[in-house]
């Protein structure tokens with residue numbers, strides 16, 4: 001290894017200007033790109049001032065990890081976007097600015113939803129690729145809808161659909177709706193994971209584009225929820241529901 005390569009190596013993780021030879025080795029998997037581990041991320045959360053104590057890791061996902069933290073004793077959930085997507089082999093590393101953008105987007109979407117009164121954890125702050133919000137749960141985090149056996153499934157389905165409607169009224173379509181992104185806390189349904197959400201309150205110059213997209217996302221989301229509710233023999237009337245929501249959003253009647 002030459003001296004220059006060594007220098008490049010030590011520059012590795014987040015340097016925005018990757019030398020071509022380093023890029024080549026990333027592309028060919030001959031370089032070890034290590035994600036900051038638990039300690040590194042915990043330190044970043046503390047340094048950013050998002051929390052004063054890290055309790056533990058709640059979830060390790062493909063794109064993000066979620067930590068239970070506290071801020072002066074009060075619990076908080078902190079979602080830390082990974083700097084590199086794991087798992088797809090040969091995938092390009094995604095630099096910190098991209099992940100910060102994702103965190104910023106999710107934060108904005110949650111803030112919009114929360115402002116409009118939709119059932120989402122209150123967003124607190126966002127710093128770079130880190131995002132803090134209200135922690136849903138007690139000792140243990142609230143389970144995902146996917147992992148619970150409901151006692152009153154029909155009424156809970158009503159709660160979930162009311163939540164989807166409330167989100168749309170707040171100007172948000174979730175984008176990745178499924179039983180994995182709804183937390184169950186007693187009788188309440190909390191929507192999380194807004195990284196793919198879109199705003200539908202300001203439709204811009206060609207409103208049919210976002211409206212068509214919203215309709216597609218809503219349909220896909222309700223179908224994903226249907227997969228879960230099927231085991232209780234409950235049916236979601238996807239088409240009329242989507243139509244109702246989209247028609248309300250379509251204030252100028254462009255889809256008629």
Ligand SMILES: Nc1ncnc2c1ncn2[C@@H]1O[C@H](COP(=O)(O)OP(=O)(O)OP(=O)(O)O)[C@@H](O)[C@H]1O
Pocket residue numbers: 058059060061062063064065066077079121133134135136137141142144180181192193194195
């Ligand atoms: N506010 C919260 N309170 C309690 N637990 C949470 C909270 N936010 C997230 N979690 C837990 O962390 C898990 C992962 O969160 P989330 O769905 O936002 O990320 P992800 O699916 O890993 O992200 P992505 O799909 O973008 O990679 C959730 O399933 C839930 O168990």
Ligand SMILES: [Mg+2]
Pocket residue numbers: 180181193
């Ligand atoms: Mg998720």
